[in-house]
Amino acid sequence: MSDPSEPTTPADAPAAPEGGAAVRPKQHFRRTRARLAPLGRALDKVPHPPLRSKRGLFLLFLLVAGFGSIVTFGGVTAIKYTETASFCGRCHTMDPELKAYAMSPHKEVTCAECHVEPGAAGWVKAKTKGTKQLIQVMTGEFPTPIPPPDHAELPAVKDTCLECHSLKGLTEGGGPVKLVLRPRYQSNEASTKETVAVMLRPGGLGALTGVKGVHWHVAQTVTYTSGDIRSRKIDLVEFKDKAGKTKQYIAGSEVGVSSDVTPDIERLKASQKNRLMDCVDCHNRIGHGIPSPDKAVDGAIAAGQVSTTIPFIKRDGVALLNGDYASLEAADKAIDGLRASQEKHYPLVFKANEEKITQAIDELKVQYRLIATPAMKVQAKTYPDNMGHQTSPGCFRCHDGAHYLVEKGKITNEKIPAECSTCHTFPQVGASASSFPLGAKPADHKDKLYVFSHKKSTMKVEPTGTSCAACHNKSYCENCHNSGAVKVKHDSMLYNHADVAKKAGGTQSCNYCHQAVSCAQCHKGPVMSPNGPVAAIKVKTP
Numbered sequence: 001m002s003d004p005s006e007p008t009t010p011a012d013a014p015a016a017p018e019g020g021a022a023v024r025p026k027q028h029f030r031r032t033r034a035r036l037a038p039l040g041r042a043l044d045k046v047p048h049p050p051l052r053s054k055r056g057l058f059l060l061f062l063l064v065a066g067f068g069s070i071v072t073f074g075g076v077t078a079i080k081y082t083e084t085a086s087f088c089g090r091c092h093t094m095d096p097e098l099k100a101y102a103m104s105p106h107k108e109v110t111c112a113e114c115h116v117e118p119g120a121a122g123w124v125k126a127k128t129k130g131t132k133q134l135i136q137v138m139t140g141e142f143p144t145p146i147p148p149p150d151h152a153e154l155p156a157v158k159d160t161c162l163e164c165h166s167l168k169g170l171t172e173g174g175g176p177v178k179l180v181l182r183p184r185y186q187s188n189e190a191s192t193k194e195t196v197a198v199m200l201r202p203g204g205l206g207a208l209t210g211v212k213g214v215h216w217h218v219a220q221t222v223t224y225t226s227g228d229i230r231s232r233k234i235d236l237v238e239f240k241d242k243a244g245k246t247k248q249y250i251a252g253s254e255v256g257v258s259s260d261v262t263p264d265i266e267r268l269k270a271s272q273k274n275r276l277m278d279c280v281d282c283h284n285r286i287g288h289g290i291p292s293p294d295k296a297v298d299g300a301i302a303a304g305q306v307s308t309t310i311p312f313i314k315r316d317g318v319a320l321l322n323g324d325y326a327s328l329e330a331a332d333k334a335i336d337g338l339r340a341s342q343e344k345h346y347p348l349v350f351k352a353n354e355e356k357i358t359q360a361i362d363e364l365k366v367q368y369r370l371i372a373t374p375a376m377k378v379q380a381k382t383y384p385d386n387m388g389h390q391t392s393p394g395c396f397r398c399h400d401g402a403h404y405l406v407e408k409g410k411i412t413n414e415k416i417p418a419e420c421s422t423c424h425t426f427p428q429v430g431a432s433a434s435s436f437p438l439g440a441k442p443a444d445h446k447d448k449l450y451v452f453s454h455k456k457s458t459m460k461v462e463p464t465g466t467s468c469a470a471c472h473n474k475s476y477c478e479n480c481h482n483s484g485a486v487k488v489k490h491d492s493m494l495y496n497h498a499d500v501a502k503k504a505g506g507t508q509s510c511n512y513c514h515q516a517v518s519c520a521q522c523h524k525g526p527v528m529s530p531n532g533p534v535a536a537i538k539v540k541t542p
Contacts, residue, residue: 096378100288117155144377161279171219183302191314199425214423225272234397236268248406262409285385292391293321296367305363307356327374335364430479
């Protein structure tokens with residue numbers, strides 16, 4: 001039997017720690033209260049009404065409400081901060097996007113306004129995706145370069161673009177026109193300056209000429225199919241005409257049998273993504289656009305940061321900025337090589353230009369850092385810009401002269417319009433720019449070969465005294481006639497165009513009217529750049 005004089009301990013009582021007795025719950029509470037007693041005495045010294053009085057309860061309410069307001073305001077502020085570029089750009093993986101954002105026309109717009117769908121569901125979706133990206137950064141498993149978002153993942157344009165931009169204002173009455181006027185420097189030894197001038201017609205000319213313009217694409221329902229997440233290649237286009245009839249245009253490269261393209265259309269619709277064409281299809285880099293190396297060097301020369309007294313500085317500057325370097329250090333080393341190159345090939349000029357060469361090198365390094373981020377494998381051409389067609393196919397994804405109208409299951413000779421006047425005036429490139437013909441074309445101008453046959457109507461570059469003077473002046477004619485384009489003998493082009501282009505001064509002459517996509521219809525692989533051939537030509541065989 002147990003000794004009744006010994007104290008009994010309940011079975012569920014806490015065990016006594018080694019070297020001491022068990023701490024009972026009441027003893028633990030008393031000790032905690034004793035420790036907090038000094039704080040209670042300090043609070044008691046603060047003047048306040050009795051907490052059980054009405055004034056005391058009101059004071060307690062104010063304290064709780066104030067604390068709640070502070071927490072709520074802080075939470076809202078924190079959430080709002082997470083939607084800004086300052087927060088999103090803190091991740092080093094976003095450095096290329098952040099630099100481009102700072103140069104974009106939307107640098108005052110928060111990231112969430114374009115990337116997060118409105119409402120609680122959109123917010124939760126964005127934060128879930130952001131958490132996944134955070135984990136990728138923490139584990140080092142993020143892709144390089146960061147891929148642009150899928151078209152379907154972005155909010156609808158009615159919740160983004162059209163919140164600020166009025167579709168009616170862009171299309172009604174032909175919409176606004178925009179003059180693009182900028183200096184451009186040739187790739188010759190003197191980096192000769194010329195002016196590029198073009199009048200954009202976003203809404204077309206409406207009833208005046210029937211020209212639709214750029215924003216025709218979003219003024220009605222246009223759909224397309226593409227097997228590329230970035231829609232860099234478009235194979236099938238559909239829209240309804242004024243009579244409500246569906247019109248289809250298919251890329252010639254996707255046609256198996258021209259007399260029956262129905263299987264090809266069905267294949268494209270089944271295997272590719274079908275998308276509704278909207279603002280983002282052309283303005284895909286509007287929030288993160290960067291200048292091309294060509295425009296970056298043009299801008300630096302125009303600003304006086306790079307001197308044209310340095311031989312071939314435009315050509316060499318563009319080549320350096322286009323380089324694919326493993327690191328910034330490698331890029332700097334390559335750009336520093338400009339000094340040795342100039343000293344070797346132009347020793348006398350180098351002595352007179354040494355200070356200007358140093359300034360040019362420093363500016364090219366700055367421009368490279370704005371354009372590229374080697375750590376993320378981002379170079380000048382990593383993110384193609386569909387706006388226009390200067391640095392990527394852009395408009396020519398559809399308007400390449402190789403998308404054919406389908407009628408009763410057969411392809412026809414009718415193509416998606418590809419004339420310059422569809423969206424803008426014929427570019428003026430030369431020593432000066434003036435005289436923009438904006439009105440309706442005379443009947444003879446509508447001939448597709450009028451650019452070659454107009455010499456039958458007038459035999460001189462000076463339009464004074466002719467009907468041409470109603471729209472053109474001398475400089476308008478000279479800008480084209482001073483280029484190599486007029487030296488091209490187009491009647492010899494079909495089978496001997498390589499020799500014809502060579503005699504005309506190289507492919508620079510061809511580029512006044514044609515883009516590489518035109519050549520790609522027959523040739524396989526890269527063909528030319530604005531500065532000349534960039535690869536051997538391989539002709540497709542049947």
